[in-house]
Amino acid sequence: MTLGWLAIVRLGLVQMALGAVVVLTTSTLNRLMVVEYALPAVIPGLLVALHYGIQITRPNWGFLSDTGGRRSFWIVVGMAALALGALGATVGVILVEQSFAVAMTLSALAYALIGVGVGASGTSLLALLATATAPERRAAAATITWLMMIAGIALTAATAGAFLDPYSPARLLQIVGIVCVGAVALTVLAIWGIERRTGPEPVPTPDRRQPFIEGLSEIWAEAPARNFTIFVFLSMTAYFMQELILEPYAGLVFGFTPGQSTMLSGAQNGGVFLGMLTVGIAASGFRLGSLRTWVAAGCLGSSASLVAIALAGRFGAADALLPATVALGVFNGMFAVAAIGSMMALAGTGRRAREGTRMGLWGAAQAVAAGFGGLVGAASVDVVRLVSPSDASAFGSVFLAEALLFASAAVLALRVIAPGRAGASAMIPGE
Structure with a gap:
């Protein structure tokens, strides 16, 4: 039995909780560390890179869910770990003024736990979607669940931003606590009974005994999976370079308050x-354009x-920052959903019963790229600020470098993704 539309929407609620x-942890706490607590941007950059780096274990989580038949269990356990990590990271930020060493130790442990939680929950959720969704519904399922995740991100950023002003540590802890408890509760309710009703086909006995490294090597040997992994890494490096510096940019260059910069992040995700x-x-409703066209565009x-965002700071055009940021979000969304559609369809091709491992491989590539991109973006800003005449030019130069990476990703997409119709998600084999 495959997933119905209601079940797909329920799984989207889990994605919404993850994003919330x-x-x-990646936007609000980052901005507070850089602006309110005057820490170098590389510190939150390292912490976020840690949580992404931990997600290199995603293929292992996927392999485990492939062979264990308990995807729902890992989804709930992962969400609980994520919530606990987010609460720990919040306490770590609050403790910065009391003891920097204690704050950083707690923060490192918390962000590592966040990485474990996102890896376990997110990979198992994607694997469940890939295995239990009918092939003709996979692209639509990916769109629905990711839209719900982005909705969770945007609503949380906007709501938290509204309630965070005037800032106080107690207010911050209260807001994060409410979001975390709500996320765990929503996940349990959303996932309850879905996997049991779909009755996933068990993995053949020989595969259950297969070592993880051997299983991963088989997936890497598949040319479409390998080529797509390279594309994911490059495009996601570009995607995440601005994640840790956009809110500090708004605060340092344009004088935005914590609430205003958090709402800017919410507008971007909107x-x-x-x-x-x-x-x-x-693409799905009117069959307009191929996946390759949407990704490249x-x-x-x-x-x-990103060029427009850099120029806004260069010329002091504060009014241009919001529309340029929203435009960045729109084009990010266009590229991401087309890539996700390809990912969902490609996960079901090749060797059977390895959907979780493929999703884990691409999730690991995304996570490593996100950590690498975020860290490079934050560290580059710190370095360039030392020699730059203004914060605007320092941040602007990093935004321009990110713009070049996105242009390169567009070229790679034209080589990797086949020019099939939208929804077909064909991949050029063997390149």
Whole structure:
């Protein structure tokens, strides 16, 4: 039995909960460390890179869910670990003024736990979607669940931003606590009984005894899976370079308050939602354009938007920051949902019963790229600020470098993704 539309929406609620918790740790806490507590941007960059680096274990989580037949269990356990890590990271930020060493130790442990939680929960969720969704529904399922995740990110960022002003540590802890408890409760309710009703086909006995490294090597030997992994790494490096510096940029260059910069992040993710919705309707509903076209257009549009964000700071055009940020979100969403559609379909090709391992491999590539991109972006800002005449030019130069990466990702997409119709998700083999 395959997933119905209601079950797909329920799984989307888990994605929404994941996004709601993660956005607080990567955006709000990051901005507080850099602006309110005057820490170098590389510190939150290292912490976020740690949580992404831990997610290199995603293939292992996927392999475990492939062979264990308990995806729901790992989804719930992962969400609980994520929530606990987010609470620990919040306490770590609050303790910065009392003891920097204690704060950083707690923060490192918390962000490592966040990585474990996202890896276990997110990979198992994607594997469940890939195995239990009918092939003709996979692209639509990916769009629905990712739209819900972006909705969770945008709503949480906007709501938290509204309640965070005027800032106080107690208020911050209360907001994060409410979001985390709500995320765990929503996950349990959303996932309850779904896997049992779908009755996933058990993995053949020989595969159950197969070592993880051997299983991963088989997937890497598949040319489409390997080529797509390389594309994911490059495009996601570009995607995440601005994640840790956009809110500090708004605060340092334009004088935004914590609430205003958090709401800016919410507006960006609202743009991502709009971009994903646009592609979902145009590609799935009206069959307009191929996945390759949407991915390339999204990357090129993201590049142009980053140039606009850099120029806004260069010329002091505060009014241009919001529309440029929303445009960045829209084009990010366009590229992301087309890539996700390819990922969902490609996960079901090749060797049987390895959907979780493939999803884990691409998730690991995304996570490593996210950590690498975020850290490079934050560290580059710190270095360039030492020699730059202004914060605007320092941040602007990093945004321009990210724009070049997005343009390169567009070129790679044209080589890796086949020019099939939207929804077909064909991959060029053997390149």
